[in-house]
Amino acid sequence: MLRLSGVGVSDGRAAGPVVRVAEPLPEPPASPAVTDPSAEAARISPAAETVANGLFARAAGVEGDAKAVLETTAAMAMDPSLSSRAEQLVNQRGLPAPRAVLEAANEFAESLRATGGYLAERVRDVHDVRDRIIAELLGVRPPGVPTLLEPSVLLARDLAPADTADLDPDLVLALVTEEGGPTSHTAILARSLGIPAVVAVRGLLAETSAVAAEVDGDGGTVSLSEEPVEVRSPERIDTTGWTGDGGTSDGERVKILANVGAAADTTAAVSAGAEGVGLFRTEFCYLAAQDEPDVATQRAAYAEVLEPFAGKPVVVRTLDAGADKPLGFLDTGAEPNPALGVRGLRVAFDRPDVLDRQLEAIAAAAEDSGAEVSVMAPMVATPEEAAWFTERARTAGITRAGVMVEIPAAALIASELLEAVDFVSVGTNDLAQYVFAADRQLGALAGLNDPWQPALLRLIAMIGRAGAETGKPVGVCGEAAADPLLGRVLVGLGVRSLSMVATAVPAVGSALAGVSLRACERAARDALAAPDVATAKAAARAAFE
Incomplete structure (x- = not known):
């Protein structure tokens, strides 16, 4: 072997x-030039529609997060901006339709990659849609x-x-x-x-x-x-016992929440039995807008996402945009290192009016929907920034305000940060990226972004202790929360809410319900003492066994 x-x-x-x-299809050639550009361009929209219809048909046969994923991909295939740009390339340069789709989709994917973070992770989706439309145009089986x-x-x-x-x-x-x-x-x-x-x-x-x-x-x-092996199926966590009430076997309350970014995600979260939303990404309301959406538009969009969680907690993250996530109406200018530039709450220091209008819309949507809404700000580095945000949230009529901990400095001063806010939520994806100076999109650096890295766990432990000392809750809304074993360790580190992709909710909730808080704390201590990822995971597993 x-x-x-x-x-x-x-x-x-x-x-x-x-x-x-x-594997993906070979790159379609740019030549020979087509003789009838109008007829060639006219092939693109029907091909995209066929791909979308196929995805919608698959979506009809499933439920929950799978349904939302397929419907979202189908909607991307039907995006008129993709088809129209490809048609433009055919008419202007005489490109064959498959090549035009390739170049149009690559332009779109590159703009997402440049934004970094969550949006950059959607590049794979764009490539998938691109390859499916190209396969349809070529009359071959899609990859x-x-x-x-x-x-x-x-x-x-x-x-x-x-x-x-x-x-x-x-x-x-x-x-x-x-x-x-x-x-x-x-x-x-x-x-x-x-x-x-x-x-x-x-x-x-x-x-x-x-x-x-x-x-x-x-x-x-x-x-x-090179020889057959005996088939061995994995043991899976029994999720049939998930009741929708998160906590340990000895009664320590831990909220099991979902991360959402649009109405389709909320549907999946409700189906999975999430107790609420720990991270509502609001960027979807801005991405296609050339101008800032007005308060009424934002209010309606947020309310649609919030309504299924009437009477339940929802944490809304304010706009996470800036130099590394450019929006047309926010001209932050060119920066030598955008990932470390003016983004997140830092944009609001220069444009507080944008933040104030968003907070006004969120407060109104909360009233419309009946959800128990809190807000939190991204990219906060100091207690002064946290206090500034909290004051603006209160002025807008939102009584509960918190901040993301995704910058190492925020973790190091967590006690002072918690004095200025009502709660903090750890974004483990970005926190790991900044701690290890490792782009989370690079496969070559994937090991450094592993949430089991002891350095990351020790920072989270500091935040957990600060939460216990101040009597204010600490949550995790990065993908680390979606790991049933690591979720239990996070609880042992002082975390009292776990927010994740909807499909992970039953497994994490069930896994936590089967262990005591003392067992979680013991596993956390053993993982913290480990010198590397493998040892940390093995130590945690042994503690529960």
């Missing part, structure tokens, strides 16, 4: 025959997961949401990818389904002779075999 290493992102062990996910005839281990370069949304967990033993990281869609999906997964496995696709694999999601290893 050939043993390869990567980053384990979903625990468990499994073995069985391998099935390779088809993606083939039909599985027996329980198998999937090997892929990476997986798009639409590839995996309706996977049958009874047929997928494990997921292994050459690219991706701890916050990739593959990682999120695998954790939610209880499927062992290892990502960022260099050299995986070069081993074409392997017919079987043994996957260790705990240790982050994959053993490839």
